[in-house]
Amino acid sequence: MPELPEVETIARFLREGGRGQPPLVGARAAGVEVLWERTIAAPSPAGFAARLPGAVLETVGRRGKFLWMAWDAAGFLVVHLRMSGDLVVVPPGEAPPKHSRWLIRFDDGRTLAFDNPRKFGRTWLVPDLQMVVGHLGPEPLDSALTPADFHARLQRHRRQVKPLLMTQTFLAGLGNIYTDEALHRAGVHPQTRAHCLSPVQAARLLEAIRAVLQEGLAMNGASIDWMYRGGGFQNAFRVYHRAGEPCLTCGTPIERIIVGQRSTHFCPRCQSLMKCEV
DNA sequence: CCTGAAACCTGTCTGC
DNA sequence: TGCAGACAGGTTTCAG
Structure with missing residues (x-):
């Protein structure tokens, strides 16, 4: 877990x-x-x-x-x-x-x-x-990581943002569930190229990451399958494991695709893939 | 630098 | 009931 x-x-x-x-x-x-x-x-x-x-x-x-x-x-x-x-x-x-x-x-x-x-x-x-x-990236909840720092770090990569967020040398602690939840909350498509995110989008994404982590912490994490510690975050998922169910924001069915070999859930309307020239 | 595939493991669930 | 296949909260290594 x-x-x-x-x-x-x-x-x-x-x-x-x-x-x-x-x-x-x-x-x-x-x-x-x-x-x-x-x-x-x-x-x-x-x-x-x-x-x-x-x-x-x-x-x-x-x-x-x-x-x-x-x-x-x-x-x-x-x-x-x-x-x-x-x-x-x-x-x-x-x-x-x-x-x-x-x-x-x-x-x-x-x-x-x-x-x-x-x-x-x-x-x-x-x-x-x-x-x-020693090799880990910054802690997402550490206030020493500013929105400007986060944007600068994103600018250094041309990768898809979801696998980048799950790379522990880039940011330490996110996995498949919280990444999908944070991207939905920020309105960012999981396949957006990292360097294409604007300063405003980067700030919104960092804020979303912190919000979903804080929500998970407050609920003692998520409990799935045989692993149970009394966590309740699985009842607060907005996209994870909700393929085909309506987006809680706009009602559009949640889609499930594979990104970086991981099952990925997103709302195609709230998280549209924007054009990026660079 | 980036992506995808495979490997490491066991258990559960679905469909035929 | 049995069996095959898909899928699972992660990370590392390797090929192209």
């Missing part, structure tokens, strides 16, 4: 607790089990399992779609959920999820499980967080 709002929701839960569960921050790791070795990107699975026991979880944060956990004596545990990952706190005595790829046992009896049916997720244990997230 992994775009920025979903990852942030998980980080928030580990940090602060919720739904009757206490925070995980403050707990001490007792043991580690690696159930699918290829999920550990660095160090070796054995090194990963050996370094954590005895360490106390101090902080949990997010950068782009990466979730990180800082430990008092073991550095940073960094997780990328990819398509189907989730981090689950299992109460004492309960069984971890069926598709758990690693488990961290805590000395209070709880277990942190990395649930990941499609094995795409990756985990790192590193001394410096930047070793994993």
Whole structure:
């Protein structure tokens, strides 16, 4: 379940607790089990399992779609959920999820499980967080990113805007759902060439990106299929997964096309493809 | 630089 | 019921 709002929701839960569960921050790791070795990107699975026991979880944060956990004596545990990952706190005595790829046992009896049916997720244990997230573009919600900066960054690319927005070195955190929603909100066709967007359109697009992310965050992200954390954003989709249904703005049927190999949903009337000479 | 295809994986749903 | 095919919130690598 992994775009920025979903990852942030998980980080928030580990940090602060919720739904009757206490925070995980403050707990001490007792043991580690690696159930699918290829999920550990660095160090070796054995090194990963050996370094954590005895360490106390101090902080949990997010950068782009990466979730990180800082430990008092073991550095940073960094997780990328990819398509189907989730981090689950299992109460004492309960069984971890069926598709758990690693488990961290805590000395209070709880277990942190990395649930990941499609094995795409990756985990790192590193001394410096930047070793994993250093290549990422700016955080979309960081006010240091101004509309003028955003426009200047768009000007550097001739690509279709949708795949560009999903490129994590360009902007960190957007995925297929929030990109489609933001483009609709901004009235921008997903295949518009990035450098063709005017300063006004760029500002409107940045504003739309922030609005959909904030809306997702306020609803604890989106819950689809087998992944459920109580998120509600799936009930607020305006275009995603709504092919054939009327646009909530103008009533025109939403279309579904493939852009950059990803399923793409848009309103052909609200998001017409404008001419661009340059 | 840009695009598309393929690979990495398992599960669910649809249609015959 | 069985089975094939499409599809899924992501990223990387490679060919053209």
